[in-house]
Amino acid sequence: MSRFNPDRRRLLHALGASTALAAAAGIPGTSLAAVASKRGKTIGHVVVVGAGFGGATAAKYLRKWSDGAIEVTLIERNKQFVSCPASNEVLGGNRAYDSLVHGYDGLRKNWGIRLVHASVTGIDADKRRVRTDTAGDFAYDRLVLAPGFDFIYGDIAGYDAKAQESILHAWKAGPQTLALRKQLEDLPAGGTYVLSIPKAPYRCPPGPYERASQIAWYFKTHKPGSKVIILDANDKVISKEKLFLGVWESDYKDIIEYRPGWNVVAVDPVARIVTSELGDKERGEVLNLLPPQRAADIARVAGVVNVNDRWADVDWISLESTAVRNIHILGDALQAAPLMPKSAHMANQHGKAAAAAIVEILSGREPQPTLMANNCYSLIDDKRAIHVDSVHRYHPEKKVPLVVDGSGGVSKEPSVEEGLYTRAWATTMWKDSLS
Amino acid sequence: MKKTALAIVGSLTALAALAGPGSTTTPAPGRTPYFAANCANCHGTDGKAASAIPPIAGRDRAYLEESMKAFKNGTRPATIMHQLAKGYTDEEIAILAEYFAKQK
Numbered sequence: 001m002s003r004f005n006p007d008r009r010r011l012l013h014a015l016g017a018s019t020a021l022a023a024a025a026g027i028p029g030t031s032l033a034a035v036a037s038k039r040g041k042t043i044g045h046v047v048v049v050g051a052g053f054g055g056a057t058a059a060k061y062l063r064k065w066s067d068g069a070i071e072v073t074l075i076e077r078n079k080q081f082v083s084c085p086a087s088n089e090v091l092g093g094n095r096a097y098d099s100l101v102h103g104y105d106g107l108r109k110n111w112g113i114r115l116v117h118a119s120v121t122g123i124d125a126d127k128r129r130v131r132t133d134t135a136g137d138f139a140y141d142r143l144v145l146a147p148g149f150d151f152i153y154g155d156i157a158g159y160d161a162k163a164q165e166s167i168l169h170a171w172k173a174g175p176q177t178l179a180l181r182k183q184l185e186d187l188p189a190g191g192t193y194v195l196s197i198p199k200a201p202y203r204c205p206p207g208p209y210e211r212a213s214q215i216a217w218y219f220k221t222h223k224p225g226s227k228v229i230i231l232d233a234n235d236k237v238i239s240k241e242k243l244f245l246g247v248w249e250s251d252y253k254d255i256i257e258y259r260p261g262w263n264v265v266a267v268d269p270v271a272r273i274v275t276s277e278l279g280d281k282e283r284g285e286v287l288n289l290l291p292p293q294r295a296a297d298i299a300r301v302a303g304v305v306n307v308n309d310r311w312a313d314v315d316w317i318s319l320e321s322t323a324v325r326n327i328h329i330l331g332d333a334l335q336a337a338p339l340m341p342k343s344a345h346m347a348n349q350h351g352k353a354a355a356a357a358i359v360e361i362l363s364g365r366e367p368q369p370t371l372m373a374n375n376c377y378s379l380i381d382d383k384r385a386i387h388v389d390s391v392h393r394y395h396p397e398k399k400v401p402l403v404v405d406g407s408g409g410v411s412k413e414p415s416v417e418e419g420l421y422t423r424a425w426a427t428t429m430w431k432d433s434l435s
Numbered sequence: 436m437k438k439t440a441l442a443i444v445g446s447l448t449a450l451a452a453l454a455g456p457g458s459t460t461t462p463a464p465g466r467t468p469y470f471a472a473n474c475a476n477c478h479g480t481d482g483k484a485a486s487a488i489p490p491i492a493g494r495d496r497a498y499l500e501e502s503m504k505a506f507k508n509g510t511r512p513a514t515i516m517h518q519l520a521k522g523y524t525d526e527e528i529a530i531l532a533e534y535f536a537k538q539k
Contacts, residue, residue, distance in 0.1 A: 065467055345476055356469035371470045371527075373519060375477065389515050391473075391522020407522035411514065418514050424486035425477050431484070432475045 043069045044141040044362040047130050049120050049298060051076035051104060053344040054331035055146030057351030057433045062144075063111040065359045073114045073138055074107065075130065081434060085344045086426045087173040088207065091181050092214030093222070094382045100173055106435025123302040125324045142358050145304065145312075145321075146330040146347070147296035148172075149203055155292050156267055163269035167287045171203060183286045184215060190225035194284030196264040196274060198292040199233040201311075203332050203342045206239035206388065208232075208290065210378035213244070216252040217381045228256045229282060231274065233263035239341075240378065240410050243386045247414060251381065264289060295333035304329055311335035316400050317369045318357040319350060328354040337401045340392060346374045348433055369394030372401060377422035384414040385422040470527070471534045482535040496536035503528040 043066065048059045051074050059074045081102040089095035107113045118132035123143065130138045151169065153159050159167065168183070170176040184193065193215055197208045212230050219226040237244050237258070248256045262282075266275040273283045294310035304312040304321040312329045313322045316337060321327045331347035340346060349372040357367035375389040390408030392401035411418060474491065478484055482492035491499060505511035506520035507528070523531070 061472065065469070348476055349473065352469065352472045371473060371522065373473045373476075373522065375515060375519075387515055389518050391519055393522070404522040407518060409518040415514070420487040421477075421514065424484075424488045427486055428479050428484045428488065429476055432480050 041069055042071055044358075045071040045073070045139065046142045046144060046358060047138050047140040048072060048074045048144040048146065049130065050146035050148060050331075051078075051081065051107075051115075052146055052148055052331065052347065053429070053433050054347035054351045055144060056081070056104075056107060057348045058144045058146065058328075058330060058355045059113050059351075060107060060111050060433070061352050061355035062358060063113060065355055066362070068112060070359065070362060071114070072111075073116060073140075074104075075116045075118060075120055075132060075135075075138070076104065077117065077119045079117055080104075081430075082173040082177070083344075083426065083430060084171075084173045084204065084207075085429065086423075087170070087177045088211045088214045089379055090177055091170070091184065091211060092218045092379075092382070093181075094214065094217075094379070097178055097181075100177070102430055102434050104434065110435055120298050120301070123298075123327075125303065125327060128326060141326070141362065143302075143327045144330065144351075144354055144358070145299060145302055145327055145333070146351070147298040147333050149293040149332045149342075150296045151291040152294055153291050155198075156264055156289060158267045158269060159289065159291060163267060167267060167269055167272075167289055169290055170288065171207075171290050180286075180288060184218065187223060187226065187285055189223045191223070191285040192227045192229060192283070193219075193286040193288065194229045194231060194274065194282055195288045196231040196262075196290055197233060198290050199263065200238055201336060201342060202290065202293045204376070205341050205343075206244075206376055206378045209237055209239065209244045210380070211288075212256055213247060213252065213378070213380040216248070216255045219255055220252065226255070228252070229284060230256065230258045231262035231264055231276070231282060232258065232260050235261050239376070240386055240388050243410060243414065244378075244380075247380045247386075293332075299329070299333045302327060307335040316394055318361070318367045319354040320357075328358065330354055337392065339390060339403050340372075340401065341374060341376060343374060343376050344429060345376060346372070348429065349373060351433075369396075369401075375425070377418065377425055379419060379422055380414050383416050383419045385418040386411040386414050387418060387422075468530050468534050471531055474531065474535070481538045483538065491535045492538035494536060496532045499535055500529055500532035503532065 046062055048055045059072045062070050062072050083100040086095055087100055090097050104115050108115050116135045118135035120130055121133050122131035128140050168176045168180045170180040195212055212228050216228045263277045264274045265277050272287055273281050275281050295305050295312050299305050299312050304323050304327055306323045307313050312333050313335045314329050319328045321329055330350035332342040353370050356370055360367040372392045375387055377385050377387045379385045388410045391404045393404050395402045477488050478491045484490055503520050506513055506516040
């Protein structure tokens with residue numbers, strides 16, 4: 001709570017008091033209507049903020065593993081879920097956008113989760129209350145924060161609100177995915193697409209390289225003479241390096257140009273030129289810039305951002321914040337454990353780890369460290385895919401999950417078989433997290 | 436040196452697994468082995484999925500256990516399971532096999 005603005009704290013206290021009055025007066029939306037568990041006994045109420053892969057999974061598994069004894073309220077500002085995994089396929093013209101879009105009804109109907117569509121505007125950790133813009137306040141025994149990330153636009157000079165209208169990131173799937181696809185379709189044959197990658201850590205380490213491959217495939221099959229220029233602030237391809245470099249050499253030799261150590265620090269949105277730290281310039285008809293990233297705003301509001309002013313540190317047994325008690329944090333917002341990527345697969349696993357710990361805590365038991373696994377597939381054309389995977393086991397002395405020695409690895413080569421598994425994985429991930 | 440340390444950690448984990456309730460991965464009787472949900476991302480919740488990825492719910496316990504061990508020791512080829520299976524102890528593999536065999 002050290003980062004909590006004192007004025008905001010006073011405001012919240014005042015709001016807490018008025019909400020208590022509202023609850024006493026029986027105003028809907030502020031009382032905690034109990035969802036009856038199968039056993040008829042409630043052991044606690046958990047509020048989950050954010051229904052992405054991490055938050056949705058945590059909500060579902062809290063209900064499943066407590067056999068309904070934990071009430072769960074899931075607060076999410078969007079009415080629909082749009083999947084980032086598989087969205088690069090849309091950009092390549094290999095998947096319909098609609099297949100990325102999913103509802104939240106399964107969580108409500110199958111698991112009795114109370115879904116609230118609102119934005120969280122404040123968190124009072126002392127009173128254990130979450131405040132929303134349109135749905136009132138919610139009290140919690142435990143809070144799960146799965147806020148995702150926000151961009152640090154200020155790190156790229158000129159990337160202001162106006163520039164953001166035409167120069168897209170499409171790194172949160174949704175309208176930007178469709179808009180970037182449209183820009184690529186409108187690009188005349190022979191045109192140039194420029195993709196910039198921030199220094200790690202950022203969401204989905206292999207994602208930019210998959211995106212470049214998907215768009216190169218599209219150019220190869222539909223836009224002869226067009227180019228993909230990758231400007232990577234990192235000094236090398238940071239995921240599946242040999243596999244991506246191999247594919248680019250064998251399949252996209254005259255299409256993809258890869259430039260490591262190229263950190264975009266400025267953009268001229270009119271001339272469509274980006275400038276590097278060293279003063280190099282590059283122009284593209286379509287610019288796709290990925291600014292550096294940090295834990296999303298709501299993590300700051302909660303006061304849990306305590307690593308480099310960017311990420312949230314947690315206890316790796318319970319995934320509870322090391323800054324604020326009773327708040328568990330998942331997904332991209334975390335200061336990751338060694339070699340643990342910011343991925344949808346990992347966020348889902350964080351959701352399960354936090355759910356398990358909370359079930360133990362609310363049952364009066366000590367939470368135990370569990371195992372987590374990750375797998376990230378990348379489709380490199382319309383059919384073939386590659387993967388990187390790992391298994392992470394809690395190390396009791398270092399107090400952090402480490403990759404199990406000898407586990408994990410990457411594909412031997414791209415294959416159609418893994419392409420089929422990639423699409424099956426996406427479908428299964430949506431079901432495991434959302435229904 | 437590193438290997439020795441890891442071996443110790445490994446055997447501690449095995450001991451913990453045998454110790455029952457309160458251990459890293461072994462559930463108390465009647466409780467869910469939480470780490471079985473690691474498999475759900477690809478194989479579906481409780482191992483139930485109809486997709487290109489082989490289903491594991493309701494399959495023969497011994498078949499599941501021997502498959503995982505064969506992936507782990509490299510005698511059965513795979514795209515990814517030979518890499519993931521190496522992350523689990525034999526005791527954990529037995530728990531996973533028992534759990535998924537029971538899912539209907």
